Amino acid sequence: MEYLAGKPKIKLVGESNNYLKIILDPIYKGYGITIGNLLRRILLSSIMGYGIYAIEIKGVSHEFSTINNVYEDIPEIIYNIKQIVIRGKLDRDKIHLFVKGEKDVKAGDFDPNPNLEIVNPDLHLFSITDKKGEVEMVAHIKRGFGYLIESENKEPGFPINTIFIDTNFSPVKKVNFEVSSSDVAPFPKREKLTLEIYTNGSLSPREILRDGVRIVSYYMDIIGELKVEEEKKEVGIELLPLSSRIKKILLNEGINNVNVLKKELLSGGLKEIKGIGDKYIKEIEEILKSYSEEKEEETFLERNIEELASELSISMEDLNILKLGGIKTLRDLVNLSINDLMSERFNLSQKVVKKIESKLKKWNLSLRKESNNET
Numbered sequence: 433m434e435y436l437a438g439k440p441k442i443k444l445v446g447e448s449n450n451y452l453k454i455i456l457d458p459i460y461k462g463y464g465i466t467i468g469n470l471l472r473r474i475l476l477s478s479i480m481g482y483g484i485y486a487i488e489i490k491g492v493s494h495e496f497s498t499i500n501n502v503y504e505d506i507p508e509i510i511y512n513i514k515q516i517v518i519r520g521k522l523d524r525d526k527i528h529l530f531v532k533g534e535k536d537v538k539a540g541d542f543d544p545n546p547n548l549e550i551v552n553p554d555l556h557l558f559s560i561t562d563k564k565g566e567v568e569m570v571a572h573i574k575r576g577f578g579y580l581i582e583s584e585n586k587e588p589g590f591p592i593n594t595i596f597i598d599t600n601f602s603p604v605k606k607v608n609f610e611v612s613s614s615d616v617a618p619f620p621k622r623e624k625l626t627l628e629i630y631t632n633g634s635l636s637p638r639e640i641l642r643d644g645v646r647i648v649s650y651y652m653d654i655i656g657e658l659k660v661e662e663e664k665k666e667v668g669i670e671l672l673p674l675s676s677r678i679k680k681i682l683l684n685e686g687i688n689n690v691n692v693l694k695k696e697l698l699s700g701g702l703k704e705i706k707g708i709g710d711k712y713i714k715e716i717e718e719i720l721k722s723y724s725e726e727k728e729e730e731t732f733l734e735r736n737i738e739e740l741a742s743e744l745s746i747s748m749e750d751l752n753i754l755k756l757g758g759i760k761t762l763r764d765l766v767n768l769s770i771n772d773l774m775s776e777r778f779n780l781s782q783k784v785v786k787k788i789e790s791k792l793k794k795w796n797l798s799l800r801k802e803s804n805n806e807t
Contacts, residue, residue, distance in 0.1 A: 438617060450605075450630060452637030457624035458614035464625040468609030471627065475644045480577045480749070481603035481634055482518040482548070485585040486596045490568040493593045501565025504558040510597050512558065517551035518573060519634045523749065523781045525573045532566040535559070548573065551633045576601040576749055604640060606630040650756055669693055672719055681707045694720060733763040745787045753778055766792065769800045 438458055445453040459467070487510070492499065497506045504512070516539045527542040527550075537560065540553025560567065572590075578601060585596045607629055614622035629637040668689050669682055685705055687693050696702050697720065702713050737759055741751045757778050759765055765788070773780045773788070792798055 441616070445626075447637065449636065450633045452629045452641065453626070455624055455626050458617040458622040459625060461621045461623055464609075464611030464623045468611065468625050468627060470648060471641075471644055472607040472609055474647050475604050475607050475629065475640060476602065478577055478647055479602055479604055479635070479640050479643050480575055480753075481601045481632075482520040482573055482575055483599040483601045484513055484516060484518070484571045484573055484597065485576075485580065485599040486572040486587075486590060486594050487513060488570045488572075488591060488594050492595070495595050499558075499565075499567060501560055501562040502558050502567060503561050506595075509558050510595070512556060513571065514597060514600070515552070515555055516571075517632045517634050518548055519551055520548040520573060520575065522547050523575045523747075523784065527571050527573065529567070529569040529571070531560065533563045534561060534565070537567070542571070577752075578602065603631050603633075603635045604629065605632055647756060650758070674716065674719060678708065678712055678716070681705060690720070733761065733766070735762050737761060737765060744791050746784060750780060750784055753780065762797075765799075766797050767800055773799070 440456050440459050443455040443457065445455060447453070456464075456467070489499070489506070489509075492506060495506050495510060499506070499509075502509075525545065525547055527545050527548070529537075529542045531537050531541055537557045538553060539550050539555040539557060541557075542550065558567070572594075576599070579598070580601070581598050582596045585599060587596075607627070609628070610626045611623055612626070614624045616622070616624075629640060631637050631640060669679055669687065672679075672690070672693075674682075682688070682693065682705075687696055693716065697713070697717060702708055702716065708716075737754055738751065740762060741748070746754075754765070759768070770785055770789070772778070773785045774782065789799060
């Protein structure tokens with residue numbers, strides 16, 4: 433490949449646990465602001481990290497409360513908790529805190545958890561002002577990206593006294609870039625890009641930069657492949673050898689093509705439709721089995737992974753992880769093994785993988801079996 437300004441080189445200017453400064457030189461005039469701005473936007477918005485999104489405090493029912501013998505009120509305690517920086521392993525986790533007696537309570541006073549690390553254990557949370565004072569708390573943690581407000585973090589199934597809070601999941605605090613004249617080839621059409629990354633310490637700047645480049649590459653590869661997906665024509669149920677009565681009932685329920693009919697059959701939705709009993713369901717099942725079985729299986733495996741996210745019971749976070757790992761269709765997914773999904777490439781939890789396995793089994797599909805020489 434020819435480079436317009438010669439092949440650029442990377443120069444490492446400075447690096448620490450939460451800082452990285454590099455120079456890319458030489459690059460063609462105009463590329464500096466293009467690459468710098470692209471990376472800056474991706475790094476600030478799309479790198480996944482961990483954050484506390486809900487807390488339970490014993491004896492506290494809402495955020496506009498106070499705790500006996502504690503100097504700070506609940507809003508101030510919540511503000512301090514938001515500053516806790518976490519390095520984790522699981523998609524979801526929680527940490528427990530119980531403190532008693534006069535004490536300056538810090539983030540490091542949470543009970544140890546082998547699956548996560550509090551990066552800033554000396555962070556002040558609150559002060560207990562009397563030896564009779566005590567506080568018990570559970571903080572719920574999840575993996576995500578961007579900034580979610582309280583209402584976006586709310587989930588069912590939590591105790592009534594749970595306080596949901598705003599969460600900044602991004603491990604990136606600041607990204608700066610500067611474009612200037614090239615040191616290597618000081619000509620009018622040559623320039624250099626200086627990039628600085630500041631993080632909260634939960635991920636190294638190198639890891640963050642690598643993730644950002646991977647996200648950019650994912651979309652560029654799709655564009656570069658130039659594979660335009662043709663719109664698939666849905667096969668209407670009118671073409672199936674069903675009785676006119678069944679067709680009329682299905683059409684009245686909005687079930688007008690084979691794919692929708694299969695979905696309703698698999699999910700058990702047909703049983704809820706008035707006028708379609710077990711006899712008709714069995715008839716529909718047999719007809720669908722005999723209808724271009726091989727062709728339909730092929731079509732099903734080519735379904736976009738985004739369309740199947742809810743049916744696979746995976747979250748948007750897990751969906752994004754699969755997509756960034758190159759999984760576009762159901763066929764791509766079943767070509768992976770359990771170890772693949774739990775490897776560094778995807779880092780999905782065992783719980784999520786089991787959900788996927790269970791759903792695939794209902795579709796008479798399965799993940800790829802491990803060979804003897806795979807670990």
